[in-house]
Amino acid sequence: xxxxxxxxxxxxxxxxxxxxxxxxxxxxxxxxxxxxxxxxxxxxxxxxxxxxxxxxxxxxxxxxxxxxxxxxxxxxxxxxxxxxxxxxxxxxxxxxxxxxxxxxxxxxxxxxxxxxxxxxxxxxxxxxxxxxxxxxxxxxxxxxxxxxxxxxxxxxxxxxxxxxxxxxxxxxxxxxxxxxxxxxxxxxxxxxxxxxxxxxxxxxxxxxxxxxxxxxxxxxxxxxxxxxxxxxxxxxxxxxxxxxxxxxxxxxxxxxxxxxxxxxxxxxxxxxxxxxxxxxxxxxxxxxxxxxxxxxxxxxxxxxxxxxxxxxxxxxxxxxxxxxxxxxxxxxxxxxxxxxxxxxxxxxxxxxxxxxxxxxxxxxxxxxxxxxxxxxxxxxxxxxxxxxxxxxxxxxxxxxxxxxxxxxxxxxxxxxxxxxxxxxxx
Numbered sequence: 001x002x003x004x005x006x007x008x009x010x011x012x013x014x015x016x017x018x019x020x021x022x023x024x025x026x027x028x029x030x031x032x033x034x035x036x037x038x039x040x041x042x043x044x045x046x047x048x049x050x051x052x053x054x055x056x057x058x059x060x061x062x063x064x065x066x067x068x069x070x071x072x073x074x075x076x077x078x079x080x081x082x083x084x085x086x087x088x089x090x091x092x093x094x095x096x097x098x099x100x101x102x103x104x105x106x107x108x109x110x111x112x113x114x115x116x117x118x119x120x121x122x123x124x125x126x127x128x129x130x131x132x133x134x135x136x137x138x139x140x141x142x143x144x145x146x147x148x149x150x151x152x153x154x155x156x157x158x159x160x161x162x163x164x165x166x167x168x169x170x171x172x173x174x175x176x177x178x179x180x181x182x183x184x185x186x187x188x189x190x191x192x193x194x195x196x197x198x199x200x201x202x203x204x205x206x207x208x209x210x211x212x213x214x215x216x217x218x219x220x221x222x223x224x225x226x227x228x229x230x231x232x233x234x235x236x237x238x239x240x241x242x243x244x245x246x247x248x249x250x251x252x253x254x255x256x257x258x259x260x261x262x263x264x265x266x267x268x269x270x271x272x273x274x275x276x277x278x279x280x281x282x283x284x285x286x287x288x289x290x291x292x293x294x295x296x297x298x299x300x301x302x303x304x305x306x307x308x309x310x311x312x313x314x315x316x317x318x319x320x321x322x323x324x325x326x327x328x329x330x331x332x333x334x335x336x337x338x339x340x341x342x343x344x345x346x347x348x349x350x351x352x353x354x355x356x357x358x359x360x361x362x363x364x365x366x367x368x369x370x371x372x373x374x375x376x377x378x379x380x381x382x383x384x385x386x387x388x389x390x391x392x393x394x395x396x397x398x399x400x401x402x403x404x405x406x407x408x409x410x411x412x413x414x415x416x417x418x419x420x421x422x423x424x425x426x
Contacts, residue, residue, distance in 0.1 A: 005043035007191025039290035041203035049079035068094025115143035203266030249313035287311035
């Protein structure tokens with residue numbers, strides 16, 4: 001059975017999230033909303049651009065591009081799509097697809113051209129009535145991948161006149177009605193304000209829908225609890241790791257109920273040996289751990305959980321519980337990202353706390369023109385070195401180039417995290 005998607009929606013006005021077309025009050029910080037949607041189990045995000053001018057449209061496009069760098073779920077762009085150029089800009093901004101507006105006459109004219117240029121699978125079209133299907137069924141069938149229904153009152157009529165798949169955006173949550181809609185064969189997903197609400201636990205919602213026979217993308221273990229090898233207390237040790245940085249955050253234990261609750265909620269849940277009870281990490285502090293993956297080791301006696309950590313993992317306020325160093329031997333890390341970040345931090349420190357005789361401070365003092373000149377020189381040195389067969393010379397010149405690029409990054413406030421997000425987007 002095909003999985004049904006739960007879809008969040010965001011409306012943009014002047015680059016900010018607002019509650020809706022007719023309610024321009026703030027809907028919250030976009031970066032915070034993005035993190036919540038990434039962690040909570042939302043499957044897709046529809047972004048509606050409410051801009052009135054080209055200038056505002058450009059602002060919203062920039063916002064969509066910034067969002068696409070941090071979103072882990074597919075984004076679909078909608079609103080103010082009037083030209084082929086608008087489709088291109090949304091796709092280049094990172095959107096998986098573009099939702100055209102069926103109420104605009106230019107949308108149908110765009111359908112064939114857009115499909116030929118970018119592919120049918122990139123185009124969707126929103127509908128509040130069935131007029132489009134009656135008037136342009138051929139164009140829709142040939143060039144539109146999916147419909148987006150904005151008026152649930154047309155669902156039954158739509159089923160009678162087309163076989164096209166569609167998602168449905170609704171105002172609120174009525175479990176009985178949602179189940180009725182999601183059981184329809186053509187419906188691929190449902191969403192709207194309820195899924196978009198940061199207070200909605202979408203992972204838990206999926207479990208509720210599953211109980212009604214609705215298949216969604218939810219956490220299901222490939223192994224039964226009975227297959228794990230437990231310790232003398234009948235518990236399974238769990239090592240918890242940040243899914244982005246790979247930093248080890250903490251270690252705890254699970255019993256079967258904690259394991260199943262973790263899968264059900266999508267939040268790490270443990271068994272407290274001292275209190276003899278279950279505890280959801282972050283329930284009192286707000287420092288939840290959202291599950292990204294669970295992996296059992298070769299002996300099936302220790303679980304590795306990769307999580308998205310909200311706040312600090314340790315009750316002391318430290319990011320990780322492992323912060324008290326006992327013994328240390330100097331070593332050189334081979335982790336490229338750690339090396340880049342360490343060098344970047346040194347350069348940043350030189351800018352904030354100048355050191356007499358520092359070459360880095362000399363570059364900052366001379367300004368951007370000097371920094372750019374050095375980058376150009378070092379790039380040329382790489383080209384010259386690459387014409388020779390000396391690998392060591394190439395390594396030396398590339399390292400010089402990267403150092404000067406990092407000076408530029410610090411000067412312009414660009415971090416390695418920004419670069420990694422951009423590369424991931426590509």
